[in-house]
Amino acid sequence: MGGTMDGTRQRRRGDTRQRIQDVALDLFAEQGYEKTSLREISERLEVTKAALYYHFRTKEEILVSxxxxxxxxIAELIEWGRQQPHTLETKQEIVRRYSETLKGASPLFRFMQENQATVRELRIGEMFKNRMLGLRDILVDPDAELVDQVRCLSAMFTLHAGMHVMQDLDGDPEDKRRAVLEVATDLVTQAHESAGRTRQAP
Structure with a gap:
């Protein structure tokens, strides 16, 4: 699992707190959150539990961090989106930036996907739900037809699914990510244009 964090790991390696995060996330992914102990995390890091406690008191503190x-x-993207006009260009940019965020945080989202029951019981479950609601409120026109609201929500889920399902398809990872982004962008575009036609109809 040494390359799980890819380039992100290289940038973060020098920071003890971030090394703890990386190793813990690797162990959570390998054997599950519930079966991983602080002792195992400290052993993998080759530090004492006391040294680990200096930064984090519990496994959940590590995961939340x-x-x-x-x-x-994502939080910064939501804040940006709330300040923009509710245009198609804004929505397309939200989708593009969200795709980039998922790419940079792929180990975390893989863990969340594979441990959904555990995530729901932890603080990060509610935190993630609130982030998704924030994005939804920017992408979805409240007066849009139901089918168009579903299209916008499906764009977000398409990006999520792309991180997992696309692994089973042949091809360059970046090409697959771009293909997923194109599909998600098309969904948002269709929804926006359909809503515009509905508003113009007599």
């Missing part, structure tokens, strides 16, 4: 660090761009 990973979530906050890797999904900070």
């Amino acid at each position: 990973v979530f906050e660090d890797l999904t900070r761009p």
